[in-house]
Amino acid sequence: QQQVKQSPQSLIVQKGGISIINCAYENTAFDYFPWYQQFPGKGPALLIAIRPDVSEKKEGRFTISFNKSAKQFSLHIMDSQPGDSATYFCAASRDDKIIFGKGTRLHILP
């Protein structure tokens, strides 16, 4: 059973554009929703995270939008840069356990 569904699988965006990645979860017990960024040959690293008691969190060019009633959340990357090209994973966690989406391979065209 896939508890966290992520889309799209891959995304190509022009430099300066907005990249949007969407995720949906099933288990309402999840209480923490992080996004991880992974560069080739490296392990995923925490990028930004949100609790379900807020609807939006912004850190620099990265924003998480959270819709608790729809059980959906999304990552927006404003003014996308070639250095943002990476694989992005959404995740949901409760207590010790973290479940990841399948990932989105983002490519920013120079």
Add this chain to the structure above:
Amino acid sequence: DAGVIQSPRHEVTEMGQEVTLRCKPISGHNSLFWYRQTMMRGLELLIYFNNNVPIDDSGMPEDRFSAKMPNASFSTLKIQPSEPRDSAVYFCASSFTGGVTEAFFGQGTRLTVV
């Protein structure tokens, strides 16, 4: 701290051989996770430990896979016998579960079974 340390970084083995992957978590972290990453299935949680105790191993594919954490600073993931479909990148991650669970990942072990 050097972060989560995994070894080896790359492993090539023949089908049927035993493979052991190693992980040293970040000092002070009390949870340890083993993940497998493939193009088809993404990041799959195989097993996680809390305070050296296996809490959830429901992601372990089959009996050929086993994991141990004999102490707070070391864990192993063993595959015996290995099969070509086990080829993947295996990640170890650790976290401190004093609040939210933020996992810190190692660089991974790329396993190729031929």
